[in-house]
Amino acid sequence: MEQLTRIEARLDSLGELSELTGALRSVAAARLREAQAALTGTRDYCAIVDRAIAEISPLAGAGRTERKAPAVLLAIGSEHGFVGGFNRRVVERALGERRPDERLVLVGRRAQIAAAERGIATGDDFPMTSREEGVTPLARRMARRLETAASARLVYAHASGGAGYEIALRQVLPLPKVAEDAAVRAQPPLHHLPPDELLDGLASEYLFAETAHALMESLAAENAARLQTMDAASRNIDKRLETLRRQARAARQEQTTADMLDVVTGAEAVNHG
CATH class of the missing domain: 3.40.1380.10 (ATP synthase, F1 complex, gamma subunit)
Known part of the structure; x- marks a missing residue:
């Protein structure tokens, strides 16, 4: 859960940076x-x-x-x-x-x-x-x-x-x-x-x-x-965002799997109790 929170925080920061880069690009153009x-x-x-x-x-x-x-x-x-x-x-x-x-x-x-x-x-x-x-x-x-x-x-x-x-x-x-x-x-x-x-x-x-x-x-x-610099920055940010989104999906899947294992383990403990 802690790892997912960190990834989502980085996604938010990069999203704001992407908006800023887009604004600077528009002004330069x-x-x-x-x-x-x-x-x-x-x-x-x-x-x-x-x-x-x-x-x-x-x-x-x-x-x-x-x-x-x-x-x-x-x-x-x-x-x-x-x-x-x-x-x-x-x-x-x-x-x-x-x-x-x-x-x-x-x-x-x-x-x-x-x-x-x-x-x-x-x-x-x-x-x-x-x-x-x-x-x-x-x-x-x-x-x-x-x-x-x-x-x-x-x-x-x-x-x-x-x-x-x-x-x-x-x-x-x-x-x-x-x-x-x-x-x-x-x-x-x-x-x-x-x-x-x-x-x-x-x-x-x-x-x-x-x-x-x-x-x-x-x-x-x-x-x-x-404009050239902002284009390069935008491409780099997009790549990092895509990487973080994949990591977030994997972290959510791991969290879901861990939650399911906790449920199964708890159920087995009750049955054997």
Whole structure:
């Protein structure tokens, strides 16, 4: 009886854990869809800013001031857990790509923990948003941090179909060179600001656009990883539940057999008494 009680208690606990896992899976799936839907907009905005820079760059002065601030390598992880090896992979890629002159900046508390476990100290880090609507304000703050950097690169995850993801590296500073064969309009673009001032404004917007797109990609990949982790956890819980149910049935049968033996033994004792 005591064994059956323990098994039933474990069944109750695993049942509650299964419900929690299902809820986390549903949230991850919903946020993955939100981020994927927003990616088209961030990708299109990057293309618009790239085109504007390509059109105004030939009009800007050649003697622009070089940036003197340190180079930055910015790695985007997750704020919350249940994502398997997501943050470990991001941090390992960042450490593998990091140049001696680059200052490492991490986005996401879990990525910061993963770096600390490897003895890597960072500073001026950012928390990672967990919702699509948090990407824009976070990207603005990050872009302002990058504006003074001599060079800047982003390490982030992007979903690669299904629940998979890959770790990407993208250079965002210095501004990309305008290709000689770029399809620039025959007529100069209409503008009301001096070309150098306009290009400076576009450079800031370029940093925002690229950072926002990387954040959205990472948010989608994070939830893809969480979905994958919850699927694996659900399968494991289901297997353990089935094992415990078999054990419970066997324990009940043993208890029934023991009760019947007690009855038979008692009856025999009465008959022989």
